[in-house]
Amino acid sequence: MAQAWAFFLLALFSFSSCVSKLFICSRNGEGSFLCTRSQEVPSIASKRYRTAYHFQSPKNWINDPCGPMYYNGIYHEFYQYNPGGTIADNIVWGHSVSTDLINWIQLEPAIVRDTPYDINGCWTGSITILPGDQPVIIYTGRDSKDHQSQNIVLPKNRSDPYLREWTKADNNPRILPVGPGLNSTEFRDPTTGWIGPDGLWRIAIGAELNGYGAALLYKSEDFLNWTRVDHPLYSDNAPSMWECPDFFAVLPGNNGGLDLSAAIPKGAKHVLKMSVDYSDKYMIGVYDLKRDAFVPDVVLDDRRLWLRMDYGTFYASKSFFDSKKGRRIIWGWSNETDSVSDDGVKGWAGIHAIPRTIWLDSDGKQLLQWPIDEIESLRKDEINHQGLELKNGDLFEIKGIDTLQADVEVDFELASIDSADPFDPSWLFDVERHCREAGASAKGGIGPFGLVVLASDNMEEHIAVHFRVYKSQKSHMILMCSDLRRSSLRSGLYTPAYGGFFEFDLEKERKISLRTLIDRSAVESFGGGGRVCITSRVYPVALADDDTVHMYAFNNGSTTVRVPQLRAWSMMTAQVNVIQG
Numbered sequence: 001m002a003q004a005w006a007f008f009l010l011a012l013f014s015f016s017s018c019v020s021k022l023f024i025c026s027r028n029g030e031g032s033f034l035c036t037r038s039q040e041v042p043s044i045a046s047k048r049y050r051t052a053y054h055f056q057s058p059k060n061w062i063n064d065p066c067g068p069m070y071y072n073g074i075y076h077e078f079y080q081y082n083p084g085g086t087i088a089d090n091i092v093w094g095h096s097v098s099t100d101l102i103n104w105i106q107l108e109p110a111i112v113r114d115t116p117y118d119i120n121g122c123w124t125g126s127i128t129i130l131p132g133d134q135p136v137i138i139y140t141g142r143d144s145k146d147h148q149s150q151n152i153v154l155p156k157n158r159s160d161p162y163l164r165e166w167t168k169a170d171n172n173p174r175i176l177p178v179g180p181g182l183n184s185t186e187f188r189d190p191t192t193g194w195i196g197p198d199g200l201w202r203i204a205i206g207a208e209l210n211g212y213g214a215a216l217l218y219k220s221e222d223f224l225n226w227t228r229v230d231h232p233l234y235s236d237n238a239p240s241m242w243e244c245p246d247f248f249a250v251l252p253g254n255n256g257g258l259d260l261s262a263a264i265p266k267g268a269k270h271v272l273k274m275s276v277d278y279s280d281k282y283m284i285g286v287y288d289l290k291r292d293a294f295v296p297d298v299v300l301d302d303r304r305l306w307l308r309m310d311y312g313t314f315y316a317s318k319s320f321f322d323s324k325k326g327r328r329i330i331w332g333w334s335n336e337t338d339s340v341s342d343d344g345v346k347g348w349a350g351i352h353a354i355p356r357t358i359w360l361d362s363d364g365k366q367l368l369q370w371p372i373d374e375i376e377s378l379r380k381d382e383i384n385h386q387g388l389e390l391k392n393g394d395l396f397e398i399k400g401i402d403t404l405q406a407d408v409e410v411d412f413e414l415a416s417i418d419s420a421d422p423f424d425p426s427w428l429f430d431v432e433r434h435c436r437e438a439g440a441s442a443k444g445g446i447g448p449f450g451l452v453v454l455a456s457d458n459m460e461e462h463i464a465v466h467f468r469v470y471k472s473q474k475s476h477m478i479l480m481c482s483d484l485r486r487s488s489l490r491s492g493l494y495t496p497a498y499g500g501f502f503e504f505d506l507e508k509e510r511k512i513s514l515r516t517l518i519d520r521s522a523v524e525s526f527g528g529g530g531r532v533c534i535t536s537r538v539y540p541v542a543l544a545d546d547d548t549v550h551m552y553a554f555n556n557g558s559t560t561v562r563v564p565q566l567r568a569w570s571m572m573t574a575q576v577n578v579i580q581g
């Protein structure tokens, strides 16, 4: 009987609730509710999820950045690329060029699978520029039995400004996985080379050594013939092979970059990065020239405590020394967090994070990263707010810019730091869990405060990027989260609450900065001047629906937070690998 059913619309919204979604609910005769989503979710194929100023391919799959370099006035970006589809298969080296690291022209793949040693994939590697301006690629080939080897490739014609064509060297493979303790299927991703004090070239190769993760060390006189050093550059005491190692030098407090093959100034430190446990981790230490080994300043047995380049979706990063501007730049791959079938429907998968300048903090304890200055050339429609005050529960809407493509810089100033809650070091073992528990609406002593981006009209979809301040024994610990749990009404997505901690001297500096780059399905945030970086991938329904999305600054902590300055810009669309004609 029609009257026995009560139909009604239940539009629930609460900033603090985890059940706030738009549902149509009907009550049956027994009085229980049956609810279904009220909205037709638009197809993931919507072009509106494609990023506007991140590096990506017009179609198909991309993953690791391979040999970034600046050569003869041109930036080159090589990358793992499947020319035939949106899954990680049939991998070749894609190749794009640029004069500004923002606008890119896609060329023909530089290395393809046409020889037995790479028939199953031309995997990740690096470029080194040898004396005499000779670029050399070294990359991992994977044969039909999944054995991995390292191979050399040279540009066919160095006078071609784009270095379009590359030739595999004779006598490849150059390095085979032979020797004690090696596993031939876990032996890949050679680093850029550097010269040691004996004048010999060195590279590190990611591997599994006696079952443990390692960066193996190889030496060469001519970059063609290589000998394995009897000890690794560094190795782990736990299983899991290290992928995509990166090794470079940095000077504390100096944001200029160093070329590892040039003279390294006194006081410089070395960084060893490895990709493991679905994240890019690093150690700071010294390169002991006598032992020819990396010696970390701090040895932490538990990998959960290792420093991370980025606490979100960011993997297989690779840095290079940019001789044009004397800086070190790091690129990372950000994979899709929708499903494999979604990627098939979209026709593309994978982006590279905005290239970042990377340097060492003045205390020598952690790296800092900041989007390269060139990205600011895309800014327009600046808005500027000064002297805002955010009391507990305040939500300030940031209007006047394109909220889908934006760059926001905001400082949060703490009038008082007395009510910081105590820090519990056990949170460091699972920061994502802590971000879930201490969400954007859970009131704390200081924080949460931050930004809400890509928010639908009624907030049923939104992403909260926020801070919380804790008092530790020595100083203060700042938690930064990028909470994706309410980022989309779409199902089948990976929507964690990413998070990282950084130590901060709040007695000295009361301002905590946040910069967030929003680019449709990418949200990249830099907290505390680049101490914690979080790259997130998101697919809000409101975005595909062409609805207005909103951006807010908020404070849900009991301590009032001042915002001395908030600047935001719309971001123009860059010409990234656009198909000509």
Ligand SMILES: OC[C@H]1O[C@@](CO)(OC[C@H]2O[C@H](O[C@]3(CO)O[C@H](CO)[C@@H](O)[C@@H]3O)[C@H](O)[C@@H](O)[C@@H]2O)[C@@H](O)[C@@H]1O
Pocket (backbone or CB within 6 Å): 063, 064, 080, 087, 088, 089, 090, 091, 120, 121, 123, 124, 140, 188, 189, 243, 244, 315, 316
């Ligand atoms: O042809 C791709 C095919 O191989 C698989 C399984 O072996 O993935 C290969 C590895 O892919 C990833 O490794 C890296 C890092 O992102 O990517 C490069 C290959 O493109 C490789 O050189 C790097 O180490 C992944 O992290 C590894 O676990 C995989 O073994 C399979 O997933 C693909 O379908």
